[in-house]
Amino acid sequence: MSSLSRFGHVIAGEPVAGQRWMPSYDPYLGEPWAEVAAGTADDVDAAVSAARRAYRDPAWRGLTPTARGALLLRLADLLAEHAEQLAVAETRDNGKLIAEMRAQMRYLPQWFRYFGGLADKVEGAVIPSDKPSMFNYTKPEPLGVVAAITPWNSPLLLTAWKLAPALAAGNTVVVKPSEFTSTSILPFLDLVARAGFPPGVINLVTGTGAEVGAALVEHPDVAAVAFTGGEASGRAVAASCGRKLIPATLELGGKSAQLVFADAILENAVKGVAGGIFAATGQTCVAGSRVLVERRILPEFLDRLSALAKGARMGDPMRDETEVGPVTTRQQLDRILGFIEHAKRDGAEVLIGGSRATRPECGQGWFVEPTIFTGVTPSMRIAQEEVFGPVACVIPFDSEEEAVAIANGTRFGLATGVWTRDLARAHRLAATVESGMVWVNTYRTSSPMSPFGGMKASGLGRENGAEAIRHYLQTKAVWMDFSETYPSPFVMRL
Known part of the structure; x- marks a missing residue:
């Protein structure tokens, strides 16, 4: 048994130990300080199944958008209270400056406040009809289970960029963090549970991209993918999503x-x-x-x-x-x-x-x-x-x-x-x-209110800003006919 601290998966709100483990290194010391579960396709299947059940459960699906927003706001308050703990966890795992991690973690709650407030501001539309007896409107609906795959440079911040709009839209999520920085999300998920999110709304599977990431993207019950990482991996994700005909948001870096x-x-x-x-x-x-x-x-x-x-x-x-x-x-x-x-x-x-x-x-x-x-x-x-x-x-x-x-x-x-x-x-x-x-006359600044994303090989879609929530929604059109008689069934109603 290893003497290092061990960090496992979180599936349906419960910690799940791994069958295999991989080291997590302290970049400043150049040596292992913890072990992280090396997940498998079976772990992915369990997590996606839990997310799918939670998506259909009235405990989550039955919440009004305002109630979902209230959960996000409650999580934001808890994140603000525990910013120092999260900052230390991030620095230990990825080596970024504690000064910058403190700034990020103090600002992190703003993503959940912004999208918590936006949750009940997403509206459908009444469509003007050229058919006097018909009423036509649209309603936005969540996609289902979202796969959130995050990199090692700013783990919690970039997780929040995906989680906040996906949850505000009513989806459930399986998070796959980088195998190099998989530990700081554990204290974050403790706060998710304390905020009152139903079990299974957010799940965590750690492991390599080749094994866990690929299995997650390919899973038949994953309805959308939000990915931040390298260009080659992003192209592979896009190809997989194309085969499945599901949407993907890709942020793939640059040469700015x-x-x-x-x-x-x-x-x-x-x-x-x-x-x-x-x-x-x-x-x-x-x-x-x-x-x-x-x-x-x-x-x-x-x-x-x-x-x-x-x-x-x-x-x-x-x-x-x-x-x-x-x-x-x-x-x-x-x-x-x-x-x-x-x-x-x-x-x-x-x-x-x-x-x-x-x-x-x-x-x-x-x-x-x-x-x-x-x-x-x-x-x-x-x-x-x-x-x-x-x-x-x-x-x-x-x-x-x-x-x-x-x-x-x-x-x-x-x-x-x-x-x-x-x-x-x-x-x-x-x-x-x-x-x-x-x-x-400035550089490297961001806000939950402003879209973030690139052109060309830097990716597809946008994170942050009001339009980000649209990436996690689909539009349903509803037609209603109030006429007393129905015309010929053999002719399309134009």
Whole structure:
């Protein structure tokens, strides 16, 4: 028997131990700190069956939208009370800064408040009829069992992005977290139970994507999939959903550009660019890894950005003063270092960083030095592929048109940052860059009220905002005839 803490599944409101276990690593120490159940297709079937029963049970299906909203609001209050506990759980498991996790967990309740309030604001419509004896209306209905598959970089936040609208719409959910960060959702589910959600409305199965994720997406009783993760996995999910003819929401990352113009407030632009790629150790889907700078300010910009990145405090993510923490997994560490070496072979020049961090304060953890490449051309692999680490490639431009062409010159289209004091330019770029989100004179901010998602290979659909709940609903049209006689049954009623 292992001496490590063990975290199992939660099915129909009850903890379920695994038959097999896999280690969960502390990224700062570089060693296992817990074990997580390695689920199977049988576990998935049990969880989906529980969710299907809960979906049909009057204890959930019989709730009014207002009552569902009240449950979400109650959960929001509990999350606010336990924000510190959840923040510590997140940092221990994925290595992100405790300062950022505290901010995320304090803001997390807003998703459940927003969609709790929206639950009884979703309306059907009365359709104007060209048939005098007929009344036609629509009503939105839930889909059924939703599979929520989440990544390792912000486990609870991105779970909330899926759970809150899915539950507000009246669905039930099976959550499959990343096999690398599966522990923080357990205290979250304790709060779900305390809030009063009926058993089986939210279920948890942990395990690998190849075994648990695939079985969940392919399950015949799963009615929709909400997925955040890598592009290759997202394409596989989309293909499976296409075969089953069920909807999928896919957020697949990007290769986002930050465009810095000469008229920008340089200090703000430097901070925004640094935050876009070095905060969270670059492990964000919206990481602004392509830094496009107007050539005439390039030397000063690089001096300032390099100084800020070099001075960033690395080390224990549990310490409030730490600014750059470890990479979440050993596999990702090796992947980032591989990208760095490939960029060097391609001819990119290392301005700072370019290696694994060996500072004493980093211990045996999985750290990468904040890295800036210059001499990068737009076609290089480092400028085209998502690295998901603290690696920025700087590309100069001479005109607005050139900047837009470079920014749009990838298969991704998640986010764009624009740094300028020219209001007309800001609006022009917001219209011409090919990305689902544009931040002007800010970067890496989100809200439950604003849609989040990308274009091109960055995914399908939107999370957050009022339109997100529509991804978890289907429209039913109802026709009523009030005439006293029925016409010929052999002719369509047009």
